[in-house]
Amino acid sequence: MTTITETEIKEQPQAWAKTLERFRSDGENIRAALEAFTDKRLVFTGCGTSYYLALSAASAWTSIVGRAGRAVTASDVLLHPSSLFSRTGKPAGIVISRSGETTEAVRAAEFLNEKKGAETVAVTCQPDSQLAGVCRRTLVAEAAEESVVMTKSFTSMLVLLECLAATEAGNDELLEELATLADRCQELIPKVDDRAREIAQLDALDHFVFLGQGPLYGLACESMLKMKEMSLSTSEAFHTLEFRHGPISTITDESLVVLLVSDAAREQELKVLQDVQRLGATTMAVGDDLGGVAADFHFELKSGVRDVARLPLYMPITQLLAYHRARHKGIDPDNPKNLKQVVVLE
Numbered sequence: 001m002t003t004i005t006e007t008e009i010k011e012q013p014q015a016w017a018k019t020l021e022r023f024r025s026d027g028e029n030i031r032a033a034l035e036a037f038t039d040k041r042l043v044f045t046g047c048g049t050s051y052y053l054a055l056s057a058a059s060a061w062t063s064i065v066g067r068a069g070r071a072v073t074a075s076d077v078l079l080h081p082s083s084l085f086s087r088t089g090k091p092a093g094i095v096i097s098r099s100g101e102t103t104e105a106v107r108a109a110e111f112l113n114e115k116k117g118a119e120t121v122a123v124t125c126q127p128d129s130q131l132a133g134v135c136r137r138t139l140v141a142e143a144a145e146e147s148v149v150m151t152k153s154f155t156s157m158l159v160l161l162e163c164l165a166a167t168e169a170g171n172d173e174l175l176e177e178l179a180t181l182a183d184r185c186q187e188l189i190p191k192v193d194d195r196a197r198e199i200a201q202l203d204a205l206d207h208f209v210f211l212g213q214g215p216l217y218g219l220a221c222e223s224m225l226k227m228k229e230m231s232l233s234t235s236e237a238f239h240t241l242e243f244r245h246g247p248i249s250t251i252t253d254e255s256l257v258v259l260l261v262s263d264a265a266r267e268q269e270l271k272v273l274q275d276v277q278r279l280g281a282t283t284m285a286v287g288d289d290l291g292g293v294a295a296d297f298h299f300e301l302k303s304g305v306r307d308v309a310r311l312p313l314y315m316p317i318t319q320l321l322a323y324h325r326a327r328h329k330g331i332d333p334d335n336p337k338n339l340k341q342v343v344v345l346e
């Protein structure tokens with residue numbers, strides 16, 4: 001039986017291609033959104049999966065544009081603004097929300113508009129949502145979903161935000177690389193699906209750790225959340241080298257440690273994988289050029305693009321791992337426990 005979630009994971013190539021097409025035809029809106037960011041401190045914000053997207057998008061923006069972007073939770077914008085915003089200067093806000101109806105995200109946009117006099121841009125899959133109504137401008141990812149859990153919406157909004165950063169940087173080469181991702185994903189998913197299922201069916205595993213540095217940290221967090229939301233498994237996420245500073249004490253032979261490997265820091269990242277392997281963990285490496293990497297399982301992305309451009313390609317692998325773990329445990333991934341598609345507060 002195919003579930004909605006599995007279908008939406010496997011629709012990512014089409015969603016990325018449609019999102020790119022829409023981005024290319026949205027020139028005037030994109031230019032106006034970027035103009036609004038000029039000389040502003042750029043804040044990326046959202047909730048849940050959309051906050052983890054903000055983490056990776058802010059990091060990618062900073063490395064692509066060369067101007068600092070920062071990720072904060074929508075709840076902190078509302079509840080602890082003085083700990084986030086300097087008293088001088090105006091921020092600009094990118095408010096991320098698949099539904100555009102999450103109360104904290106909508107109120108954070110209102111707060112930024114009214115209290116901080118900020119320019120706000122909504123990034124959403126719902127152009128007619130409340131958030132789109134509150135924000136000055138709206139950028140849309142063609143990835144509306146039925147499932148409670150976010151999969152193609154997460155990666156499609158990431159593709160959109162990377163295109164925005166590449167446009168701001170005037171980096172046409174990077175835009176071309178981003179345009180190749182949909183085809184890469186089309187080739188990747190059939191290649192990794194069965195192996196992700198095999199690993200997910202290992203009964204000896206009972207503790208899932210996702211590691212990522214820099215822009216990969218947000219992806220590690222989102223992978224952790226997918227494993228929780230879909231399969232109700234014990235899962236955690238850390239900056240790769242931070243794992244040695246304490247959490248490594250939880251490693252047992254029931255642990256699967258998934259490393260999202262970057263080019264920029266691979267040497268140091270792989271040493272952490274060796275450390276946990278010595279402690280009995282099962283290890284899995286995801287990245288480009290993994291030849292010679294000492295891991296129990298390798299997932300080659302064969303992306304053919306630079307580090308920051310390949311970020312969306314890591315996700316189908318960890319999404320499928322979580323999905324197959326849920327199926328193996330007899331849990332319906334379409335209806336996660338205690339969770340609705342939109343969190344609406346009084």
Ligand code: F1P
Pocket residue numbers: 046047048049050096097098099100101102105148149150339340341342343
């Ligand atoms: C944010 C979110 C999702 C989570 C669940 C509840 O939604 O936290 O990340 O999976 O669906 O809502 P949104 O603001 O991006 O629509």
